Structures are given as C-alpha cells and as structure tokens.
Amino acid sequence: MKTLLASTALAAGLYAMAGNAQAAGCGDVSIAEMNWASAGVAAQVDKIILEKGYGCTVTLVTGDTMPTFTSMNEKGQPDVAPELWVNAVRTPLDAAVSEGRLIIAAEILADGAVEGWWIPKFLADAHPDIKTVQDALKHPELFPAPEDASRGAVSNCPSGWNCQVSTANLYRALGAKDKGFDLVDTGSAAGLDGSIAGAFAKKTGWLGYYWAPTAILGKYEMAKLSFGVPHDKADWDACTAVPDCPNPKVNSYPTSQAYTVITKQFSEKAGVALDYVKTRKWGNAMVNSILAWQDANQGTNEDAAKYFLKNNPDVWTTWVSPEAATKVKAAL
Incomplete structure (x- = not known):
C-alpha cells in the first residue's frame, strides 16, 4: 500500500510539474514570417498555437531563405523558420546541424514542394492521351499562343526567377520551337497567374511552369505532366x-x-512546445485550399491561419497536447 501511495504521489507530482511547465510557456520566441504565402501562413499558425496553447511570447520577423538561414546560423535568431526550403542551403545547413547550432525539427510540407509543367485538368480529362510534356508538344493547336494562335505556347516564369532558367533550358531540350511552340514571357507573377486564370475563363488550353503549394493550384484544378x-x-x-x-x-x-528549422537555444527552452514543432506538418492539397481562400477573401496571413484553425481541428489537434488544443479553441 505504501508503495502504491508513493507511486501515485510521484505520478501526481510529475503531472503537476508537466502542467506547470506548459503553463509557464517557453518564454520569448522569434519566428520568421517568410515572404511567400504558404510560409507566412505557417508562421501565423505557429504564433497562435505557441501563444494560446503553450503560453509562449511570440515575435514575428520578416524572413527570406538565405537571410533567415544566415541569421539563424550566425546569430541564433530567429528561433524558428517554419518553412525553410532547404535545397538552396543544403550544404551549410548540414554543417550547422552537424555542429549543433541548428536542428531540423520536421518536414512541414508532407509531400514536398512540387514543381513542373502543368495543363488544366479539364483539358487532361478531354485528352487522356496527354500524360507527358512530350505528348502535349504534339498538339500546339490545344495551347494557342497569345500573339499567334497558329502556334502553341509554353508559359515561362518571370524574369529573375530560377524557374525561368530551367523552363527555357527544357524548352530547348525538348525541341519545342520546332514542334510549333513559342516560349512566352509572362512578365510577372501576376502575369503568370493571369494567364492561367484566363485559360480557365475561356476554357482554352494552357501549358507551362507552376508549383505547389500555391493559391492558384487551390483555385484551379491542374494536371502535372511527366517529363x-x-x-x-x-x-x-x-x-x-x-x-x-x-x-x-x-x-x-x-x-x-x-523543413521547420530551429536553433539549439529554442530547443533547450521550448519544453513541451517542442513536441508541437516536431509534429506539425500538412500536405499541399490542404495548403493550396487555404491559400485559395486567402486569395479569394483578400485575407492576411493571420486571417488565413485563423481560417485554417477554425475549419480543420481534425488536422491541427493531432499536433498538440489535449490541454493546448482546448486553450487554442477557446481563443479562436
């Protein structure tokens, strides 16, 4: 009986300590709000959950891939980069991890960030023989160029984007010009998006580069072609x-x-909140739908984060403790 009572008392004490640790929060936390939509919304989701669910005091700082990584690596700030596309910083990130400065907490995009050449799904459904880019290039008549409808069009990225280079090289590798296609400069991100919106409005074909997760692929059903x-x-x-x-x-x-990348200092002070950061992930379809809502409603990143939390408790409550879930729901 004494052993049972002692065990019960110990368990109660540990439970109380865990509860107090969660109540005490994880102190001051800085999070990079990257300058692209999916990462910006993720930062706002983290802010709400860490503040309301775990009692942290969160500051958001403007971020971008290279400046944020460099600052985290050299200065230990910000504490968290929710969505760091690691292909651009793979070698120095591996060094920072091996030397103990940074920690890869989780892969936030469960199915990775997807790039490629796409066509509208309605066109893919109407032409089931088009499975590859090479198949599409057999049909310039299905993808009329804006300046010359007798030619097909491959829509390229805006000037200065890395994807403009890869798309131009693949256009040449595929011999697309000789197959009746022009490489069309869309001018800007808005121009690229507008070319897709216009194709859907007119129910005409469109072929070109795009990526996910994005609002456009949440709003318009597209089919990615194989090379x-x-x-x-x-x-x-x-x-x-x-x-x-x-x-x-x-x-x-x-x-x-x-990936979500964190500093060593954050891992040491985060307490139970670290479990959330290591668990949280979502898929492109989910992110696409959130970004489409944000775009349609001209919402801020914070608006989109609240929309996600209010409408998808079945997703985010699996990332957090029951106590944290209750607190976040009450705060929404």
Missing part, C-alpha cells in the same frame, strides 16, 4: 538550372524539401 525521365541532379546542377546551358537535356524537376 518521361527521372530527375538527374548532377545534370540539373550542371546544366538545367544554369542560364544558357549550351546542350540541355530533358530532365525532371526535383521535389523540393521544406
């Missing part, structure tokens, strides 16, 4: 992603990985 070959990283790095590569080959886009 018919596996991703060749060596050739991608040496040629596909290099401006004006003299002899580009057909290649497939890599699946980009986006």
